[in-house]
Amino acid sequence: MYFKRVIATAIILMLGIWFAGCTDSAAHENENPDVEAASERITVGFSQLGAESDWRSENTESMKATFTEENGYTLIFEDGQQKQANQIRAIRMFIQQEVDYIVLAPVMETGWETVLQEAKDAGIPVIIVDRKVDVSDDSLFTCWIGSDFELEGKKAAEWLNRYATAKGIAPTDIHVVNIQGTKGSSPQIGRTKGLADAARANGWDLMAEVPGDFTQAKGKEVMESLLRQYADINVVYCENDNEAFGAIEAIEAAGKKVGSDITGGEIMVISFDGVNREAIRYTLEGKITCIAECNPLHGPRVKAMIEALETGGTPEKFSYVDEGIFSADQTVDVLNIDGTDYEVTILTEESMSGDDKNR
16 A cells, blocks of 8 residues: 555656646646545455355455445455355456455465465455465465354363263263364364364264355255254254254254253254354254354454554464353353363343344
């Protein structure tokens, strides 16, 4: 942005000399405040991976609400529709358009080396949001902001461990299936690892890990298949809320009940995100037993990074968002993970009144 302004200033000076003989009134007639304002705005190209979930929609809205003309930005938004090839094309378009910054929410971790090198060669900073990129050279992107997905998985798994211990449920009596997110994405990798590590450590029966693509339709389809294959499922670990909604629909359609009484025949649903009214309502009703929070509101955080870069600052290379864990069940009130305590937020109708229901 700085170099563009230097060039713009030089052009203005040359034009001033060229038109020195023109009258003040003629110069006044040629003024265009809209064009001048646009030239001063920072242009951001944002490649969003798609719209697969409520979390993603909230994330998109946060970016659009932040990078407005009123805030001094021009936002060029491109929806990748869940395809990496679309995102790569979008980044190359941003480079051709000479945007000031590129923001990328990658559909998967690998496959970005070439196009990020092109952005670097063009001198355009790239900020990664939400999911990470797996590249051999970290200088190919400027910084990253998002969630610690493995920690989210550890929180959800430790909640289950603490609950089972408190209720006297033997580890071998926990029969869990994992409806995973999009394979190869950062949240899928981290959340899957959190559960798999806990299952090995605690001796749980981890029966299946099947991708649900973070969508409600796929979550329902996968759950229907799992119920046909396994008669003794009593815990479903869904890697986002939309998959949980689909799984609950399939469980209830099969004549089974969702809930926390897994020794009494109910099927416990554990989820991630907690961004909308339905997820909170299901938690209050006991249909979702606990939710590990994943915060989608990255717009202001990315804006702060750009502001730091504009003033010559250096943002942290990796910035993790602080997140909680929610349940309406009061059995577990605190978790200890790797020596750190995390308080469980107990949801009640009273505590979730008003705007809080729209997390």
